[in-house]
Amino acid sequence: MSAAANSNPWWQACLDLLFPPLCLGCGTCLGSSRPPLFCPGCQEKIIPLAPPFCTCCGRPLPAAAGQGHICGRCLTKPPAFTMARALVLYDGPIAEAIHRFKYQGETAGLATFAHLNTMAAPAVLSAPDLILPVPLHPKRLRQRGFNQAQRLAAAFFPNGRERLRSELLLRTRPTAPQTGMSGGERRRNLRRAFALSRPGLVRNRRILLVDDVYTTGSTVNECAKVLRRAGATAVEVLTLARVRE
Ligand SMILES: [Zn+2]
Ligand SMILES: [Zn+2]
Numbered sequence: 001m002s003a004a005a006n007s008n009p010w011w012q013a014c015l016d017l018l019f020p021p022l023c024l025g026c027g028t029c030l031g032s033s034r035p036p037l038f039c040p041g042c043q044e045k046i047i048p049l050a051p052p053f054c055t056c057c058g059r060p061l062p063a064a065a066g067q068g069h070i071c072g073r074c075l076t077k078p079p080a081f082t083m084a085r086a087l088v089l090y091d092g093p094i095a096e097a098i099h100r101f102k103y104q105g106e107t108a109g110l111a112t113f114a115h116l117n118t119m120a121a122p123a124v125l126s127a128p129d130l131i132l133p134v135p136l137h138p139k140r141l142r143q144r145g146f147n148q149a150q151r152l153a154a155a156f157f158p159n160g161r162e163r164l165r166s167e168l169l170l171r172t173r174p175t176a177p178q179t180g181m182s183g184g185e186r187r188r189n190l191r192r193a194f195a196l197s198r199p200g201l202v203r204n205r206r207i208l209l210v211d212d213v214y215t216t217g218s219t220v221n222e223c224a225k226v227l228r229r230a231g232a233t234a235v236e237v238l239t240l241a242r243v244r245e
Contacts, residue, residue: 024100024109025093035115038106042093048119049086058084058215060244073172079217080224082234085125086214086242087116094241098212101147113240116154125236128208131157131164134223135194137171152240153210155229166200169209169223170195178215186218194226203231214239 011034021033026044036043036074052064054071057079061069088094100106101113141147150166157164173193178186196202207227209220214237226236 001010005071008011018023021108023093024097024106024112028095035112037112038093038097045092045096046116047091048116049088056083058086058225058242059216060089060242067153068187079221080228081209081217081237082221083125084217084220084237084239085215086239087113087119090213090215090241090243101151102144102212103117105145105150110151110155113152116240117156123209125238126206126234128163128236129205131160132169132223133164133166133206133212134209135166135169135171135218137174139174139213140171149206149211154211156210156238166203168197169226170197178218183216183218186216187222190218194223196226196230201233202227205232205238206234207232209237211239212241213236214242 016031016033020029020031022028023030023039023042024037025045026039028039028041030037030039038046047072049058049060049177051067052061052069054061055068056070059071059073061071090098097109097112101109131153133147133153135149136144136147144193146167146173150164153164153166154161171193172195175189175193178189181189209223209227211220214220217237220237220239224237227235
């Protein structure tokens with residue numbers, strides 16, 4: 001969107017009339033391009049991540065009463081990250097919107113994802129010194145043309161340009177796509193896949209890792225291990241969405 005379109009509501013209304021924005025979930029025409037770009041039906045199906053959830057990994061714990069619970073998985077094997085939070089459940093319209101963004105390069109959803117960030121819960125995350133998107137391997141980056149985590153981090157933190165350091169955390173080994181893999185397979189797949197270009201820069205720093213979807217947490221956990229080894233004091237994780245389990 002151009003700067004003129006941003007600043008002039010009349011011009012924006014004309015553009016919306018000429019090029020009606022589409023619902024990111026179902027493709028229905030919408031009356032306005034003001035985020036969130038979801039029709040009322042899709043909007044209803046978007047479920048914000050709210051307590052009760054595991055205070056460590058953010059896993060929904062529907063049966064738990066009150067707050068302050070840690071899930072069995074985090075108790076038996078505490079992750080390397082300090083805490084992970086997601087904005088919404090990975091389901092229905094949001095899964096469709098992420099798929100279009102990630103695999104079809106439709107960036108129209110970014111303003112909507114940023115809007116979700118202003119509405120949802122990550123206020124519990126502390127102010128980070130550095131914001132690091134989960135990196136793609138250079139080969140994958142060339143294929144896709146952009147890193148979805150980097151775009152999300154920039155959209156979530158429009159005033160965080162100086163803290164957003166995409167060049168620090170690197171994916172040094174290409175990894176197989178993880179869809180359908182178990183937690184153990186994912187961990188093996190990701191072993192020694194990440195490294196820091198300048199480890200000294202994360203020492204004694206609070207880090208926020210940003211990614212699109214939290215599935216088993218293996219990816220962000222592997223990144224967090226690298227960061228903790230280099231002396232980061234805390235590693236928190238923010239993802240746009242999280243699978244239910
Ligand atoms: Zn819709
Ligand atoms: Zn947990």
